[in-house]
Amino acid sequence: MDTSGKALSYYPGCSCSRNGIGRHYGFSSLAVLRALGITVSEIEDWNCCGSNLYRVVDEKGSYLLGARNLAKALEMNLPEILILCPACFLSMNRTLTEILANTKVRNEITKKYSILGSPASSRLRIRHVIDFLVNDIGEEAIKNRVKRRLEGLKIAAYYGCQITRPYSYFDDPEFPTSLEKIISWIGGQPVESPLKTKCCGGMLMLTNEEEVLTVIEKIFNSYVREGAECIVTACPLCHLNLEMARTRLGKRISVDKRLPIIYFTQLVGLSFGIGIDELGISKNIAEHLIEKMVLTATV
Amino acid sequence: MDRKIGVYICHCGLNIASTVNVQKLTEFAQGLEGVVIARDYPYMCSDPGQELIKKDIKEYGLTNVVVASCSPTMHGPTFQKVCEEAGLNPYMFQMVNIREHVSWVTDDVEKATEKAKLLVAAAVNRVKFHEPLEKIHVPLTQSVLIVGGGITGIEAALKLANSGKKVYLVEREPSIGGRMAQLEKTFPTLDCASCILTPKMVDVASNPNITILAYSEIKEVSGYIGNYKVKVVKKPRYVDENKCIGCGLCATKCPSKVLDEFNMGLSYRKAIYIPFPQAVPRKYTIDRERCLYFTKNICRVCERFCPTKAINFEQKPEEIALEVGAVILATGYDVFDPSVIKRYGYGRYKNVYTGLEVERLTSASGPTNGRIILRDGRTPSTVVIIHCVGSRDENYHVYCSRVCCMYAMKLAHLIKERAPNSTVYELYIDIRAHGKGYEEFYRRVQEEGVIFIRGKAAEITESDNGKLIVTFEDTLLGKVQQIEADMVVLATALEPRKDARELARIFNIPVDKNGFFLERHPKLAPVSTVNRGVFVAGACQGPKDIPDSVAQGAAAAAEALALLSQGVVEAEPVIAEVNKDLCSGCRICISVCPYNATVFDRESKTASVQEVLCQGCGTCVASCPSGARTLRQRGFTDKQIIAEIEAILLKRFVPVEVLITET
Ligand SMILES: Cc1cc2nc3c(=O)[nH]c(=O)nc-3n(C[C@H](O)[C@H](O)[C@H](O)COP(=O)(O)OP(=O)(O)OC[C@H]3O[C@@H](n4cnc5c(N)ncnc54)[C@H](O)[C@@H]3O)c2cc1C
Numbered sequence: 001m002d003t004s005g006k007a008l009s010y011y012p013g014c015s016c017s018r019n020g021i022g023r024h025y026g027f028s029s030l031a032v033l034r035a036l037g038i039t040v041s042e043i044e045d046w047n048c049c050g051s052n053l054y055r056v057v058d059e060k061g062s063y064l065l066g067a068r069n070l071a072k073a074l075e076m077n078l079p080e081i082l083i084l085c086p087a088c089f090l091s092m093n094r095t096l097t098e099i100l101a102n103t104k105v106r107n108e109i110t111k112k113y114s115i116l117g118s119p120a121s122s123r124l125r126i127r128h129v130i131d132f133l134v135n136d137i138g139e140e141a142i143k144n145r146v147k148r149r150l151e152g153l154k155i156a157a158y159y160g161c162q163i164t165r166p167y168s169y170f171d172d173p174e175f176p177t178s179l180e181k182i183i184s185w186i187g188g189q190p191v192e193s194p195l196k197t198k199c200c201g202g203m204l205m206l207t208n209e210e211e212v213l214t215v216i217e218k219i220f221n222s223y224v225r226e227g228a229e230c231i232v233t234a235c236p237l238c239h240l241n242l243e244m245a246r247t248r249l250g251k252r253i254s255v256d257k258r259l260p261i262i263y264f265t266q267l268v269g270l271s272f273g274i275g276i277d278e279l280g281i282s283k284n285i286a287e288h289l290i291e292k293m294v295l296t297a298t299v
Numbered sequence: 300m301d302r303k304i305g306v307y308i309c310h311c312g313l314n315i316a317s318t319v320n321v322q323k324l325t326e327f328a329q330g331l332e333g334v335v336i337a338r339d340y341p342y343m344c345s346d347p348g349q350e351l352i353k354k355d356i357k358e359y360g361l362t363n364v365v366v367a368s369c370s371p372t373m374h375g376p377t378f379q380k381v382c383e384e385a386g387l388n389p390y391m392f393q394m395v396n397i398r399e400h401v402s403w404v405t406d407d408v409e410k411a412t413e414k415a416k417l418l419v420a421a422a423v424n425r426v427k428f429h430e431p432l433e434k435i436h437v438p439l440t441q442s443v444l445i446v447g448g449g450i451t452g453i454e455a456a457l458k459l460a461n462s463g464k465k466v467y468l469v470e471r472e473p474s475i476g477g478r479m480a481q482l483e484k485t486f487p488t489l490d491c492a493s494c495i496l497t498p499k500m501v502d503v504a505s506n507p508n509i510t511i512l513a514y515s516e517i518k519e520v521s522g523y524i525g526n527y528k529v530k531v532v533k534k535p536r537y538v539d540e541n542k543c544i545g546c547g548l549c550a551t552k553c554p555s556k557v558l559d560e561f562n563m564g565l566s567y568r569k570a571i572y573i574p575f576p577q578a579v580p581r582k583y584t585i586d587r588e589r590c591l592y593f594t595k596n597i598c599r600v601c602e603r604f605c606p607t608k609a610i611n612f613e614q615k616p617e618e619i620a621l622e623v624g625a626v627i628l629a630t631g632y633d634v635f636d637p638s639v640i641k642r643y644g645y646g647r648y649k650n651v652y653t654g655l656e657v658e659r660l661t662s663a664s665g666p667t668n669g670r671i672i673l674r675d676g677r678t679p680s681t682v683v684i685i686h687c688v689g690s691r692d693e694n695y696h697v698y699c700s701r702v703c704c705m706y707a708m709k710l711a712h713l714i715k716e717r718a719p720n721s722t723v724y725e726l727y728i729d730i731r732a733h734g735k736g737y738e739e740f741y742r743r744v745q746e747e748g749v750i751f752i753r754g755k756a757a758e759i760t761e762s763d764n765g766k767l768i769v770t771f772e773d774t775l776l777g778k779v780q781q782i783e784a785d786m787v788v789l790a791t792a793l794e795p796r797k798d799a800r801e802l803a804r805i806f807n808i809p810v811d812k813n814g815f816f817l818e819r820h821p822k823l824a825p826v827s828t829v830n831r832g833v834f835v836a837g838a839c840q841g842p843k844d845i846p847d848s849v850a851q852g853a854a855a856a857a858e859a860l861a862l863l864s865q866g867v868v869e870a871e872p873v874i875a876e877v878n879k880d881l882c883s884g885c886r887i888c889i890s891v892c893p894y895n896a897t898v899f900d901r902e903s904k905t906a907s908v909q910e911v912l913c914q915g916c917g918t919c920v921a922s923c924p925s926g927a928r929t930l931r932q933r934g935f936t937d938k939q940i941i942a943e944i945e946a947i948l949l950k951r952f953v954p955v956e957v958l959i960t961e962t
């Protein structure tokens with residue numbers, strides 16, 4: 001597919017924004033897209049996605065929050081919205097689905113944001129960065145851009161629970177394979193785990209740490225068994241939980257302390273030869289990985 | 300012509316009379332123009348009711364009869380016969396449905412009576428334009444085509460052949476036998492499948508009235524009830540069937556190994572093969588895809604060793620033309636591919652099996668000679684069987700596959716028999732043990748120690764030590780639990796054959812919403828279809844076990860026999876008719892006919908309707924650009940329909956005006 005000149009709006013959400021815990025996910029995604037010739041325009045004055053947790057106590061309020069972002073994207077005439085954080089992805093998808101399918105919600109929302117009642121709103125699409133890379137950019141463009149091949153490096157992809165559930169329009173909800181495709185396009189060898197879409201424990205890390213540690217212990221073990229040399233994530237919360245759990249599990253698991261846990265976009269960025277500052281990746285980790293890569297073009 | 304119309308209002312016991320004021324309705328009918336007699340009666344379809352009409356026809360010299368009662372699909376033919384017996388052309392009759400369309404859908408007596416009045420008036424208006432029609436008669440070819448040589452097709456073939464009819468049994472695979480040939484034992488009596496199937500297969504082969512066309516497929520069908528012309532393509536076996544004696548020397552010498560589909564890929568066969576030892580016909584077949592001669596132009600070992608010189612690499616597909624009077628479709632089912640349910644990991648975890656695979660594992664002639672040996676060589680000590688895989692699931696098939704509960708229990712029994720130290724769990728939603736002796740079998744399996752847990756498996760994962768962890772909710776305990784198993788068996792759904800829609804199109808029959816062939820009536824015509832010369836039987840009509848399949852095979856044979864024994868077949872004259880003088884030959888009607896009944900007559904350069912094929916759907920009539928004078932529908936002419944509409948919409952009970960002129 002020819003994606004050159006394709007324009008999307010970009011919704012960072014709190015975690016992937018400049019000061020969020022997942023800012024490196026944000027930086028690296030934008031850098032990778034830039035390298036592929038895609039420009040994204042951040043939605044002006046965006047606000048909270050409506051948050052799945054907030055929806056439980058105030059459904060309408062949550063939809064109104066999400067709707068404001070949708071309305072702004074439409075005003076910018078960029079109805080395809082790129083999102084990284086799976087929780088935002090879920091929440092904004094939910095808001096959009098409700099507006100399109102539920103008359104009562106639509107009436108409430110369009111009272112405030114009339115643009116969402118216009119025919120143009122049918123063009124709104126929520127796109128996850130994985131979906132965009134695999135289905136719009138595609139194999140050829142990604143392979144062409146690779147400057148350092150991973151040469152068989154064993155990479156485990158950890159999806160977490162929300163990327164394909166319940167909005168599974170770009171991959172299988174229970175056994176997605178999009179990240180594995182990307183990994184193999186940059187020369188890596190994907191390793192499988194039956195737990196790759198298991199919940200990371202989410203917010204329970206704050207209230208019931210032991211439960212979360214037990215879950216993540218299993219996840220780590222399943223990857224170690226397959227000989228993973230690097231784990232890539234696609235969610236700021238999963239990422240945080242995996243990193244925290246590794247420290248807290250300590251000797252309970254046999255995971256090498258130096259096993260890199262990074263965002264998949266950081267890995268793609270490294271293989272594209274993008275600088276480590278731009279990717280927000282630490283020097284140690286980057287060097288550890290680059291050592292195992294094979295230069296295919298001048299960086 | 301002066302019309303003398305009789306109107307008959309039925310009470311249908313209280314079905315109609317409790318909601319429609321039948322006295323008022325009768326009085327109303329009596330007052331309509333052209334009506335000489337109107338009566339009501341408790342059961343119009345009863346003998347005395349019928350006699351009443353007959354008497355009136357004769358006494359009053361009725362020219363038309365209107366009966367207001369139930370649905371015409373129920374008793375239309377009954378009253379047509381009454382007219383005929385009293386000497387009145389049956390097409391001078393009209394039926395009004397005041398039960399399903401009126402009394403059953405409301406409690407409001409006043410409204411119901413008003414609606415009934417309008418419908419009766421419409422029918423009275425309409426019959427004034429009825430004209431006598433004659434039934435069409437066509438002779439019948441005294442032979443039957445059966446598609447599919449599973450247990451259903453075999454049963455039908457034997458019944459027909461033994462009644463002296465010529466049967467052509469077309470089977471796609473190299474041997475007849477169908478799925479039953481793949482089974483080890485059959486529930487609930489546990490008789491060995493091949494012991495009861497093989498003798499029937501041999502009977503088929505030796506019956507002089509049956510021609511087996513194995514390794515063959517249907518290409519094309521034309522013609523109509525009683526007179527079908529069928530083109531069958533016999534695929535090349537590259538082995539001369541007349542010379543092959545089935546000695547099997549070729550297969551022992553053949554160097555090319557292939558995964559054996561009969562054994563569900565659990566073992567290998569050769570590129571020249573018979574699917575299973577009891578195959579009928581016992582003729583070898585070369586798998587072109589895997590034959591070294593066809594793929595690499597080497598080898599030809601079989602040719603060298605064949606004692607009868609039967610190998611023929613030059614064989615070409617052969618087209619065979621058949622003429623038959625009736626057709627029975629018995630193409631059976633496919634099994635659902637569970638690899639699409641990713642959370643069960645079928646195809647990813649080597650010790651997750653389908654039911655049919657385990658059927659082969661338990662078979663004495665199967666890949667392990669009947670021993671339960673896993674793909675990794677171990678004997679399982681814990682086995683979990685998961686019910687309803689792909690069935691009763693909105694993501695896949697909403698229907699119940701009817702046989703999987705039973706075969707799951709049968710497999711549990713066999714596994715416990717062959718691996719006595721094993722623990723076997725069944726995870727079920729509900730147990731469907733509906734047949735004769737089935738509930739008893741369920742008990743027996745429970746007593747043998749199989750553990751039944753109510754709950755559907757959520758997912759299967761593999762643990763560090765290579766065991767399968769099955770997670771499920773025990774819905775009776777209300778608890779999420781896990782079992783560590785060595786083997787998981789998925790009781791997969793039965794689904795329509797991949798090519799069912801294509802075959803349905805060739806034979807001009809509909810499929811149901813799940814893709815199985817659609818019967819004419821689920822209760823009253825279970826093996827008939829809307830195409831009156833085509834019958835369906837067995838699992839191609841919906842999931843079925845062997846007893847039901849055999850019953851349907853025999854039923855379809857009886858239906859075909861009943862049809863053929865009529866010698867000629869009557870066809871409804873309520874069909875389209877072309878006025879050749881006015882037809883411009885534009886062929887639009889030909890392009891819209893769903894039954895290929897309208898054809899172009901090259902000589903007169905006009906459209907013409909093949910009477911027996913036309914189903915009277917009216918599509919062509921509506922499409923004709925030069926209107927009703929050119930292409931008309933007998934029994935549904937514009938005059939008749941407009942007269943009805945006038946009564947209902949304009950309350951005009953004497954048809955004064957016909958908007959479109961018609962010849
Ligand atoms: C695992 C398993 C275990 C079972 N165990 C039992 C049991 O113990 N007891 C029991 O009563 N039932 C059992 N059943 C059900 C049983 O298999 C069916 O009831 C039976 O096979 C139905 O017979 P059939 O002839 O209608 O269809 P099939 O057996 O499917 O036969 C159809 C035949 O038609 C042929 N065919 C298909 N399409 C075409 C075509 N286009 N042209 C030509 N030929 C075609 C096929 O090759 C096949 O030979 C079991 C089913 C499964 C899946």
Ligand code: SF4
Pocket residue numbers: 686687688690691698699700701702703704705728729730731790
């Ligand atoms: S027969 Fe039993 S296992 Fe099969 S679909 Fe029906 S309920 Fe489920």
